[in-house]
Amino acid sequence: MPSSSEPIEPRTGWVLYDADCSVCTRLARSWTTTFARLGLSVAPLQSPWVSERTGLSERELLSNIRLLENDGRLFSGPEVYRYVMRRLWWMYPFYLLSRVPGLSSVFDWSYRTFARNRRVVSASCDLPRA
DSSP: OOOSSOOOOOSSEEEEEOTTOHHHHHHHHHTHHHHHHTTEEEEETTSHHHHHHHOOOHHHHTTSOEEEETTSOEEETHHHHHHHHHHSTTTHHHHHHHHSTTHHHHHHHHHHHHHHHHHHHHHHTTOOOO
């Protein structure tokens, strides 16, 4: 995991997660190897360089998972999941489903519902912060 200083730039970019959410932290860490194959590193949204590089306040950053490409493009929320699913052959069918009218709304709603309640979920699952 990167320190508070600017990390070494990965081939493609970074998946940025909420380090205060134990579910988010566990998921980000368990997917690290898969992300690396896509040229992505993982880093906490709370890293000072993230706010500096994106120009977003900590409050804005923490509202969603983010994916920051090296060229500065920033993906947020359900689009991060779509970004990853589209690039993994075995997840590509789920990417296509997440784009189907009607199902895309369900996918987005599911993400937003989890994102709003992620700390409650973490606490109720009694997962320690990593």
